[in-house]
Amino acid sequence: MNYIKLILIITTTIIFNSCKLENKGKKNIDVSHNETIVLNELPIGVNLLLNTVLPEKIIYQYDEKEGLNLQEVNLTDSISILSSNYYENLKINREEVFSQLPQIKKNIIYNISDKNNMIYFLDSCYFSKTIFYDGNLKLKLFKDGGKYNSQIGNENNSVTNYIILAVYNNLDKLIDYKTIYYNETLYYANNSMYFFLDKKLKPYLVEYKTEEDGIYLVRKREYTINNKGEFVLIKDKPTDITNEDKINDNSITLNDKISDFCKDWEGIYWFHPFELDANKIGNYYIDYFKDHQDFGLSGGSNSFKFNIMAKSEGNKLYIFKKDESDFSQKNAEAIITKMANNYYINSKRLNVERSDIKKNDLGYLINWAKTIEEIED
Structure with a gap:
């Protein structure tokens, strides 16, 4: 299976190097998350989610005579959305811990071994920075602390890094939140979600999965943050390869029918x-x-x-x-x-x-x- 690891390494390297991030806000403003100063650092994230035709799939093929042959690969501007540079550049303040541990995957209990001896590692997340405040709503970013990154590479481990976008009122009370970025690293695969947040407070989320035979587009969603500070889903386009146990809404909305008894x-x-x-x-x-x-x-x-x-x-x-x-x-x-x-x-x-x-x-x-x-x- 060494050629599969080689594929993943080469693809990841190309993706990271081709990333183009949009962050044209007021970068020179240094504002504490506790201060009540109007600021706006939007837009942030990967603007190519809006202006690029996203590849539905990129298939790997391996020819033992000719070596590695990546077909249907166009890792230019469109594939650069898979970059995690924005995540890497965020700093965190470990003195402020977010109150929730998000449920990135459905039906998973994190940080303990399951019946298959698989462990899904998920660290708590910490305040990074405030990116928007208009006197009414405040938008904060939280990022995981990387506690379990040393567990990456074990065949029975899954390690997820992520960013949360949280909305607070002017009294600094949490209203709503959503996971806007994650990267789940498995032994021979990984699942990712990338984002763009525009000036109108609309988050755009795109999910991909990378498996042994290629990269697949899983889901595209568009939200808006209303004047109450709530995330409202506008568009949701799962692809025909969507698998219920590999993706979820990554939000705090639980609109499924309540069970009679758990x-x-x-x-x-x-x-x-x-x-x-x-x-x-x-x-x-x-x-x-x-x-x-x-x-x-x-x-x-x-x-x-x-x-x-x-x-x-x-x-x-x-x-x-x-x-x-x-x-x-x-x-x-x-x-x-x-x-x-x-x-x-x-x-x-x-x-x-x-x-x-x-x-x-x-x-x-x-x-x-x-x-x-x-x-x-």
């Missing part, structure tokens, strides 16, 4: 939010069983309880009110994340007073039990 998540989730020596009682809890599903805070004057429904996506369970009709992440009452043998909860309803527990990028560590009988008194 058996793998059955159980009780709870934790005590008050100081252990305080004269307060009560626990935040989520009861998730087939015959009853509730979210609440027991005890005290601020107690609440309501019926819920849930949606499972990879290693996350999204909790919604029973009567909710918009299944987007911003409407989720809580998000439970499973990482290894631990569970974490993130919710706008949580008011945690304890000083001995800390919130990480996945939320607060919580308890879980399969049945009520398993809970210790």
Whole structure:
């Protein structure tokens, strides 16, 4: 299989060297992400996504007599969109971690070995810079920290690098976000998405996959960011080679039908939010069983309880009110994340007073039990 590795190395080298990036904004402005100064660094990304006819496929062929022969290859301006130079040039501030770990692939639990001994590595992402602020909406870029790059090259490893575009309001509260760039490196293949963000706040996303026999265009999408700061899908053109387990929407919208019951998540989730020596009682809890599903805070004057429904996506369970009709992440009452043998909860309803527990990028560590009988008194 050495010739396949050679193909990938040569192709990647040509792609990187032929990249032409568009970033004609106010590059001389040095603005902290905490400052409220109007700025605009748009457009950014690969402008060739708009003005070039993109190749649908590039087929590799190998002739043992003549050596490497790449047919249907035109790695000029059009193929230069596959460059990741923009990603490489972004700097990060590790003191500001993005609150979510994106689900780049569907049905994947990241950073633990699956049943096939495959590990899909995905690092947290960190603030890079603010690229737009008009006094109302603020656009920030976040980039992964490259923690797992040393794992690239192992036959059982997948390592994904990525960029997130996040929209905040003028109080610096997160409104919406989307993965706009990723590069997943596998042993003999890789999957990538490239972007262009124009001056009208329209992100253009293009996905490619590189396999042993060539490069294939997978999907093209166009969004706009409305005046509420939400990503709205305008165009979506999957190609005939689109494979459900290789691509996804890369957004926080979960508009699929809510499952009747997610058996793998059955159980009780709870934790005590008050100081252990305080004269307060009560626990935040989520009861998730087939015959009853509730979210609440027991005890005290601020107690609440309501019926819920849930949606499972990879290693996350999204909790919604029973009567909710918009299944987007911003409407989720809580998000439970499973990482290894631990569970974490993130919710706008949580008011945690304890000083001995800390919130990480996945939320607060919580308890879980399969049945009520398993809970210790």
